[in-house]
Amino acid sequence: MRILKLANREIKTEKKAFVMGILNVTPDSLWNKSCGGLRTALKLIEDGADILDIGAESSRPGSKYIDSNVELKRIIPIIKKIRKYSNIPISIDTRKSEVLSACLEEGADILNDISSLEDDDNLGKLCAKWNIPVILMHKRNIPLHMQKNTYYEDIFKDVESYLFERIDYALKCGISSDKIIIDPGIGFGKDTNGNCVLVKHCGQLCGGRYPVLMALSRKSFLGSLTNRDVKDRLSSTITANILSIMNGASIIRVHDVKEAVDSLSILNSIEYCLQKEE
Numbered sequence: 178m179r180i181l182k183l184a185n186r187e188i189k190t191e192k193k194a195f196v197m198g199i200l201n202v203t204p205d206s207l208w209n210k211s212c213g214g215l216r217t218a219l220k221l222i223e224d225g226a227d228i229l230d231i232g233a234e235s236s237r238p239g240s241k242y243i244d245s246n247v248e249l250k251r252i253i254p255i256i257k258k259i260r261k262y263s264n265i266p267i268s269i270d271t272r273k274s275e276v277l278s279a280c281l282e283e284g285a286d287i288l289n290d291i292s293s294l295e296d297d298d299n300l301g302k303l304c305a306k307w308n309i310p311v312i313l314m315h316k317r318n319i320p321l322h323m324q325k326n327t328y329y330e331d332i333f334k335d336v337e338s339y340l341f342e343r344i345d346y347a348l349k350c351g352i353s354s355d356k357i358i359i360d361p362g363i364g365f366g367k368d369t370n371g372n373c374v375l376v377k378h379c380g381q382l383c384g385g386r387y388p389v390l391m392a393l394s395r396k397s398f399l400g401s402l403t404n405r406d407v408k409d410r411l412s413s414t415i416t417a418n419i420l421s422i423m424n425g426a427s428i429i430r431v432h433d434v435k436e437a438v439d440s441l442s443i444l445n446s447i448e449y450c451l452q453k454e455e
Contacts, residue, residue, distance in 0.1 A: 198226030225438035232270030274299035293343035301350030317366025327368040380425010388427035
C-alpha cells in the first residue's frame with residue numbers, strides 16, 4: 178500500500194502508484210483532451226484518479242510564462258466548482274506564491290512546481306506554513322528555451338545533484354522531509370536518450386529516499402521512439418509508465434486516467450499471482 182500525507186489527512190492506494198490526472202485550463206496544452214472544466218474534472222475522478230493536477234500556465238516546450246492574474250482567473254473558478262462535488266486531493270501546477278495561496282484558500286492540497294521553489298522566494302515558506310506536499314522538478318532553463326541545450330556529461334548525476342540542492346532548500350524553508358516529492362522532469366531540457374535513462378533509474382534518484390513522480394504522458398520523446406504523433410502515443414505512454422513504476426516511481430501524472438488505472442490493475446493482479454506461486 179502507498180500512502181501520501183497531505184496537510185490534515187492522508188490518502189492511500191493498493192495500486193503500485195498513485196494516478197494523478199491532468200486537468201489543464203490553458204489554451205495551449207500538449208493534449209487538448211486534458212483541457213476543460215468541471216465535466217473533464219469529474220470524468221477524471223470517475224475514471225479513478227487519486228489526485229487532480231490543475232495547471233493554468235503551459236510549460237510545454239516553447240511556451241511562454243503568463244501573468245499571475247491570468248493564471249488566477251483561469252484556475253480559481255474550476256477549484257471552486259470541483260470542491261462542490263469532490264474532496265479529491267488537488268495539486269496546483271504553479272510557480273507563484275500568489276497563485277498557490279489563493280488556491281490553498283479554496284481547498285488545494287499539493288504544490289507541483291516546475292521551478293522547484295526557485296522562481297518565487299515566498300513559495301517555500303508558504304508550503305511550510307500550510308504543511309502541504311511539494312513536488313520538486315528538474316528542468317534546464319525556461320520552457321521557451323529548454324530544448325536548445327539537452328547535453329549532459331552524466332544526466333542521472335546532474336539531475337540528482339540539482340534535486341538534492343532543491344531538497345536542501347525546501348528543508349531550510351521548513352518543509353517536512355515527508356512532504357517532499359521529486360520529479361526528474363522528463364522532456365524539460367532532455368533528449369530522448371536522457372529521458373530513457375531517467376525512466377530506467379528513476380527510483381534510484383536521491384538514494385530512493387523520496388517518492389518519485391513521473392510525468393511521461395504523450396511526451397515527445399515517446400513520439401521520437403515510435404514515430405507517432407501525440408494522438409497516437411497512448412500505448413507508449415502506458416508502457417513507459419509501467420516501466421517507471423517497476424523502476425521505483427510512486428506517482429504517475431497522466432492524461433488518460435482510465436487506461437492508467439487499468440494497466441496498474443493488471444500489474445497488481447499479475448504480481449499477486451506470482452507471490453501466491455512462491
